[in-house]
Every structure is written in structure tokens, then in C-alpha cells.
Amino acid sequence: MAETNGNVNKGRRAKPTQPLRRRRPADSGPPPEVPTEPQMPGTTGRYLVLIDADNVRKGVNALTQATGMSFASAADFEGGAIDAETLSTEGAIVFDELAVAVLDLNPDQVPSVSAAATEGSGILAVEPERVVYAIDEPTGLLLADSATTIPLEVGAPPDVLIPAPPMPAAQPPPPRASLPMDFLLGYREAVNHLVDRALAAAGVAAPGAGEVFLEALDQSSLTWGLQVTRVAESRATGRGVRVAVLDTGMDLGHPDFVGRSITSRSFIRFEAVQDLHGHGTHCVGTACGPKRPGQMPRYGIAYEAEIYAGKVLSNRGSGSDSGILAGINWAISQNCRVVSMSLGAPTVAGQGFSRIFESVARRALAAGTLIVAAAGNESQRPGLISPVSHPANCPSIMAVGAFDSALVVAAFSCGGLNPQGGQVDIAAPGVQVRSAWPRPVLYRTISGTSMATPHVAGIAALHAEANSDVRGGALGWLLLQSAKRVDLPTRDVGAGLAQAPE
Amino acid sequence: MTVERVNIVIADAYLGRFEAVVKRCVKAGLEVDQALKDIGVVSGRIDAGNRQRLRRVRGVAAVETDRELHIAPPGSEKQ
Incomplete structure (x- = not known):
């Protein structure tokens, strides 16, 4: 595998075109419901936007102009922690440290955001947020409805709260539970995928992207x-x-x-x-x-x-x-x-x-x-x-x-x-x-x-x-x-x- | 007697006397096909029995058989 030279991809073979859906154990209950809005299978209906880390403000301004949404900053919350309720009420959050924004877009807003992602806009890539499921962790940790928040305990900044995927409310969720490792890995995969695509679009090799790298490259103008x-x-x-x-x-x-x-x-x-x-x-x-x-x-x-x-x-x-x-x-x-x-x-x-x-x-x-x-x-x-x-x-x-x-x-x-x-x-x-x-x-x-x-x-x-x-x-x-x-x-x-x- | 196609490289110290070395190679039995002064190489044909003689010519650094090289046919996906 190729070296990554600082890419977040380091040490793994990315699978950017694969949905991050993970197989659930047979006894783990029904799969989570997919929101009813028109969206790609396996996605949440929200969108991840990769912003130029050197121009976060510029990227956020471009997103604001494209969507009319106001952005809450993770840095404004205690410990940088954001929960699902905040996400649902705010509609748009920017994680400054990650240079990533999460947007709850209407389908008719998507084209304007994509159109705003031009060179120099500060917006590097836009893609649907994926649904990820745990496979190995005890199911109780993820049995929560979509409004439930699960603290993310990663020990490194930003110590954010990430919304659990939508799940049937079979029973009251535990008040606090560690986020399963698979869930974290899934999120990392999603962000890495976003970075890979942005690098590919910029003509930069993303070594380690594996056999799917060619698919990620647009060869319409350059081999x-x-x-x-x-x-x-x-x-x-x-x-x-x-x-x-x-x-x-x-x-x-x-x-x-x-x-x-x-x-x-x-x-x-x-x-x-x-x-x-x-x-x-x-x-x-x-x-x-x-x-x-x-x-x-x-x-x-x-x-x-x-x-x-x-x-x-x-x-x-x-x-x-x-x-x-x-x-x-x-x-x-x-x-x-x-x-x-x-x-x-x-x-x-x-x-x-x-x-x-x-x-x-x-x-x-x-x-x-x-x-x-x-x-x-x-x-x-x-x-x-x-x-x-x-x-x-x-x-x-x-x-x-x-x-x-x-x-x-x-x-x-x-x-x-x-x-x-x-x-x-x-x-x-x-x-x-x-x-x-x-x-x-x-x-x-x-x-x-x-x-x-x-x-x-x-x-x-x-x-x-x-x-x-x-x-x-x-x-x-x-x-x-x-x-x-x-x-x-x-x-x-x-x-x-x-x-x-x- | 078998005729061999050979390439000869002239030693660095003799590059200034390239023509003289070529002449000595001819005396040793070489039929010259090309003399490439910029790179100090002579190509030609020689009876197999005279090859050792050629190797001993003053100013000759090495004598090698002229190899054939091939690439894949035009229709091949791997070139």
C-alpha cells in the first residue's frame, strides 16, 4: 500500500465507493428506518461538506449564501460537544477543527450547494452523510431513537457528540454510553472518503486509496x-x-x-x-x-x-x-x-x-x-x-x-x-x-x-x-x-x- | 567461420584517438558498420575466431555481442 504523506487515510485501504453500511447480527433487531425524504439508500438525508481548512470562514460564508442557513459552530458549544437535537434545530453545524460542516438540506437546496463548490470558494466537496451500523458492539449501546445523543469519548479534541443513526425506539436508551468503535470507524471512513475525493479533484494522489482510486479520479480533462x-x-x-x-x-x-x-x-x-x-x-x-x-x-x-x-x-x-x-x-x-x-x-x-x-x-x-x-x-x-x-x-x-x-x-x-x-x-x-x-x-x-x-x-x-x-x-x-x-x-x-x- | 555482430566501446583514455582505435579494430578483422564518435562505440561484424583478437586491441574497453530486442506486437495491451 502506498504512503499517505499526511493524508488522513494513512495506514488503511479506503473503500470510498462502498456504502458504510455494516452487517448487523441476526439477533440485533430490525434495521433502522431510513428517513422518508428522497435520498440515496444508506444515507441520512444530511450532507457532509468538506471545507478548505485554510479558509473555513470563506467556505462557511459560501455555504450560507448558497443555502440561506445560519451555521452553529462546534467551538461555541461546551467542550465542542454537539448533540443530535442541536443538529436538528440548527440545521447546519460547522466543525472548525475538522473543517467539515454537516447540513440538513432540503433536496432542492442540494444543487445550489454543489454549484457553490467552485475553485476558490472554500468548499472542497459535498456528499451525503451515510448511515453506519455497529456490528460487534452490544446492541444496547445503539438502541436509541433518532433524537437520542450518545457522547463520543475519543479523548482528543474536538470532543463532540455525534447523533446516533435513526433506530426504532424499542426501549429507553441508556443515559450515556460509549460510542461503539465501529460507529467511529464508520464516521472516519466517511470523512476520509470526502478528503480522498477532494484530493483527487485537486489532482493530488491519495496513496492508500486502494484499487478504487481510479474510480475516484475524473479523467475527463487529464489522464x-x-x-x-x-x-x-x-x-x-x-x-x-x-x-x-x-x-x-x-x-x-x-x-x-x-x-x-x-x-x-x-x-x-x-x-x-x-x-x-x-x-x-x-x-x-x-x-x-x-x-x-x-x-x-x-x-x-x-x-x-x-x-x-x-x-x-x-x-x-x-x-x-x-x-x-x-x-x-x-x-x-x-x-x-x-x-x-x-x-x-x-x-x-x-x-x-x-x-x-x-x-x-x-x-x-x-x-x-x-x-x-x-x-x-x-x-x-x-x-x-x-x-x-x-x-x-x-x-x-x-x-x-x-x-x-x-x-x-x-x-x-x-x-x-x-x-x-x-x-x-x-x-x-x-x-x-x-x-x-x-x-x-x-x-x-x-x-x-x-x-x-x-x-x-x-x-x-x-x-x-x-x-x-x-x-x-x-x-x-x-x-x-x-x-x-x-x-x-x-x-x-x-x-x-x-x-x-x- | 561464423560471423558475429558486435559492439565495441573505446576506453575513456583513448577517446581522443577514436579513429586510430577504429583502424586497429579493422586490422584485427572488424568490418565496421557504424562508428559512433560521440559515445565512443564501434559496431560491426567479425569472424567468431577473431573476437579475442579484437578484445586485445589497444584502446578497446569491451566487446559485446549485438543483442536483439523486441517489444510486444501492436495489438498487445501490455507494452
Whole structure:
């Protein structure tokens, strides 16, 4: 599971799309009644609103304007404790410490609140409050009608009272009872879900969100890969940076690249640069694709970089060391600061790296050219982890592993098993990656460390633009230093998830 | 005699005399396909029996067989 970096999500796998309904024991009586107002099943009819913690007042003002409701503040109650009766009479409460508001909205008020949740409004997310049930605690603790309050004894501020879910009034409730742990966990889940959604909307990875993370991401304007690498937030565009993609060439007539600076050369005998495979076009697309493609979402990173498309793999997808070396030589001679190589040959445990490619990579670094290469797709996790491929296994070539959208290592991504350079250095999005494809298809979604590699290359170009005096090994260091650390083995992800500069 | 395709990297200390080293490789039996001065690499073909001779050429740091690499066919979901 990925690290959360301060997210409230830490240490758990979120299930944001799952209702927080918990199964009741068979002998625990009938399930609680659902309020009669039109609402989603499993919800209370109230709404949780996540407010920008730095602009709580602003968010509350926006909510006031949208609803006409006045807000009671939890801080105004003794010990910050609020009971259900207060909630029902006030209609709207803001928990300042949590930057969360609970609103008792009429259905016709919901659209105006959703509409108010614009950028800069202070409102980050709105969602229905869920009904949660205890499963393991003695039922007596929750046998209360909807007007009953149950003190929440968490020992940490704010020490609030939270309304019990609506329950049949089978008997008088106990005057005070500790809130069952499951109830608290349910509430935490609800708030965490809200935070996850807000982070996703902001293009921030919420590591640990688990396999449902992709569902939480809106890819209508930006691929998930560009979101989690914070490309959209970057001021850099790759302007003036030359990026070589050594692959199957490129569809030079792809409409998304009209007007771009493209230099190309084929190192395959009897084959033109024009990509009749698709792999090269896809990789160029991720590294250097446009800011506004003909068809959204945006999939390209360094959209103002100068493209150097070197064809070192044939239209059938095969090539040789000598062709790749020729491509590297060309890229260096063209003063490319980044070389992206989504290619490789499998290695076996104990196999050393190529002295030739290592020498060449060192010379490239000395000349100011950073080479990034795919770690390889030979693993079949969890049962089999294969070592990093050639030539990514060279110490002076940056080996790129693949994440999936849950920020878990892709099942196929090779691992750093061999000593002396065979490590994975960094990782990037490599599962279900959308990018350009030769005409007439135009776009395609595929997976592989081949797709992760141009993410790193494009991001390297952004760093190169943002730090014009940084080249070669120093540029590689910058990539590693700025990578987002994740709670996964360095064997698989190296320094972590590549991140664009601010 | 089997012909092998090889790549040769010139030692750092000899990069300033790249052409001279290439000439010595040719003398050792190498048929040069490409000489890549920027990275100090020569690619070519040589009889398998002369490979050790090539390795002993002054200025040659390493000789390796030219490997083939393949990516998945265009229709594959995993690339």
C-alpha cells in the first residue's frame, strides 16, 4: 500500500465507493428506518461538506449564501460537544477543527450547494452523510431513537457528540454510553472518503486509496498519470528542452502534433520514421504531447518540448543494441537533455549489466544527456518478480518501474533483484495509460513500463526547463530527490513516484 | 567461420584517438558498420575466431555481442 504523506487515510485501504453500511447480527433487531425524504439508500438525508481548512470562514460564508442557513459552530458549544437535537434545530453545524460542516438540506437546496463548490470558494466537496451500523458492539449501546445523543469519548479534541443513526425506539436508551468503535470507524471512513475525493479533484494522489482510486479520479480533462505526477500544476512546459524518444518512430502527421518542432531519424534499414507500430507514437505522446489534444483528456507532459523521434525499433517492434547505440549517439549530438527508451531485453538473476551501455550512459551524462529506460514487464506479481531488463540495468541509466492507478506496483513491473545497477530507480504511471496512437486510431490506452518511462522523460524535461543549468546526472538527481516517497519496497519503485516541478 | 555482430566501446583514455582505435579494430578483422564518435562505440561484424583478437586491441574497453530486442506486437495491451 502506498504512503499517505499526511493524508488522513494513512495506514488503511479506503473503500470510498462502498456504502458504510455494516452487517448487523441476526439477533440485533430490525434495521433502522431510513428517513422518508428522497435520498440515496444508506444515507441520512444530511450532507457532509468538506471545507478548505485554510479558509473555513470563506467556505462557511459560501455555504450560507448558497443555502440561506445560519451555521452553529462546534467551538461555541461546551467542550465542542454537539448533540443530535442541536443538529436538528440548527440545521447546519460547522466543525472548525475538522473543517467539515454537516447540513440538513432540503433536496432542492442540494444543487445550489454543489454549484457553490467552485475553485476558490472554500468548499472542497459535498456528499451525503451515510448511515453506519455497529456490528460487534452490544446492541444496547445503539438502541436509541433518532433524537437520542450518545457522547463520543475519543479523548482528543474536538470532543463532540455525534447523533446516533435513526433506530426504532424499542426501549429507553441508556443515559450515556460509549460510542461503539465501529460507529467511529464508520464516521472516519466517511470523512476520509470526502478528503480522498477532494484530493483527487485537486489532482493530488491519495496513496492508500486502494484499487478504487481510479474510480475516484475524473479523467475527463487529464489522464490519471498526469494527475498523480502533478503535471497540470506545474508551471513548466518543457519549452526549449530537447527530448529524444528512441522507439518505433512516430506518426509525423498525427493531428495533435501539428506545428510542433519535430526532428526525426530512422536507424532501421529500409524503414522510414513513420510509425506503423504505434508504440513510439504513444511514448512521444506521453512525454511531449499537447496541452490541448484534439480529444480530451490531456495526456502529454512537456507540451512545448522539442521532439526528437529516433526510430530504433522496426514496425514489427524489434531492434538491436547497435541501432539503439546509434540513436543515443544521435540524441547526444543533437544536444538532447533527455533520452527516453521504452525498450529492453530480459535479464536473468545474477546477470551483470552491459559495459558498453554503461560506458555510453556515463558519457551521455557527462555530455548533459540523461537516459531513462523501462525496467521491463517480465514480472508476474505476486508470484514472480523478474530482474530489471537490459539496458535499464546499467547504473548510469535511470530504470523506471510502473505504478497502477492505485499507486501499487504493476503486476508486470520488474524489480531490482540484481546487484550493481540492476535496481529500479524511480516509478511512474504505467497501467491503463492513454496517449496518442497512429492515425486513424489517434488514441489508445495500454500498459507497461514502456508507458511509465515517457512519464519520467517528460517530467525530466519539465525539471530541465525549470532548472536550466541542471543537466545529465544532476537532472537525474533532481528527479529522484523530488519523487514522492511511497510506502513500497525500493526494490520495486526506487525513490518513488516521479513528480513534476511546481 | 561464423560471423558475429558486435559492439565495441573505446576506453575513456583513448577517446581522443577514436579513429586510430577504429583502424586497429579493422586490422584485427572488424568490418565496421557504424562508428559512433560521440559515445565512443564501434559496431560491426567479425569472424567468431577473431573476437579475442579484437578484445586485445589497444584502446578497446569491451566487446559485446549485438543483442536483439523486441517489444510486444501492436495489438498487445501490455507494452
